[in-house]
Amino acid sequence: MDITIDTSHSKYHVNKKGYYGHFGGAYIPEMLYPNVAELQEKYLEIMRDPAFLSAFEQLLKDYVGRPSPLYLAKRLSEKYGVDIYLKREDLNHTGAHKINNTIGQILLAKRLGKKRIIAETGAGQHGVATATVCALMGMECVVYMGSVDIQRQAPNVARMKMLGATVVPATSGSKTLKDATNEAIRDWINNPVDTHYIIGSVVGPHPYPDMVARFQSVISEEIRRQLKEKTGKSNPDYVMACVGGGSNAAGTFFHFVDEEDVRLIAVEAAGKGVHSGYSAATSQLGRMGVIHASKTLLMQTEDGQIVEPHSISAGLDYPGVGPLHAHLFETGRATFLSATDDEALEAAYELSRLEGIIPALESAHAIAKLKDLSLQPGQVVVVCLSGRGDKDMETYIKHLK
């Protein structure tokens, strides 16, 4: 497994100081310095250890169900006149890619001798993936969640409780994700010795963006191997993924980032329209700022207050984007597109009817932009299907025509 490949010569991956071009770093309160420094020092060394790698591989295989299939979507391909492959992260245990990262981080936490896990969650998907691995490892789990989100996402709150986690409401500010994040950071400051903080995307202080990207990089490693088997070539013409914080996209792009013949397409949520005031298209609307202890593109007001994002899909409803993606955007290495709520819904219906696959609303954003690529016959496109649509059925039924 290739999760610790040397990226020190890459123009795009993280550098030794924890930066991607202008973005990244670790803008942490001083009290957190020992925890973050410990991670910075040890993460690669632990991940390289053969015993760690084999435990990670074993769980991905027997518990998560990897490798996830790379499926040639015939009827979808016919419609666009190219070969479209879907990377089926929707078939993973718990229904999305997030489990790849939480498995990696819980193994790492054990290596660091931690006894207690904390996490923040918005829609509850990362909270469920974290509660799942804590149950698996018999570790205490505390999940911070905005009180507004607790009401909006009742089924995931129930899942976390069923799995034995404690869900703590964050009641400050807008009572959503960023407030939950603040509470989690506060908890970590108060419990620096026995607690590991599992962050759910390629965001947060260095080394989290790189660490999470590497745990998710199993996605692109498998794509290369599977594509080679199916077509004789490891590189497709395009890889596409939706971007909230950016972890499924980082995993899908990881081994292709320095392969300049592969075009990287990142799809953000345009909500009701990029300039409608109800959007989460961070690359289009954001300016440099600090969120979650990382310097990155951030949707903010003139005086630097974070703007509440909007998307029909809870997983893309994030006002920032991981520093890797900010750098891929700034350098032009990746193309950033955005799909509106309506486009995502339409794509979800289309995929369901053409392929018998009901995607997560997040993943549907990526599918929605196939129509915006100038595709040539014979080209190969790989789309990451980050999750399954069970959790979105209420929204789908409401809009079904």
Ligand SMILES: *Cc1c(COP(=O)(O)O)cnc(C)c1O
């Ligand atoms: C959480 C989630 C996302 C968005 O998170 P990223 O870190 O951007 O990948 C996308 N798809 C699904 C199914 C999710 O659960």
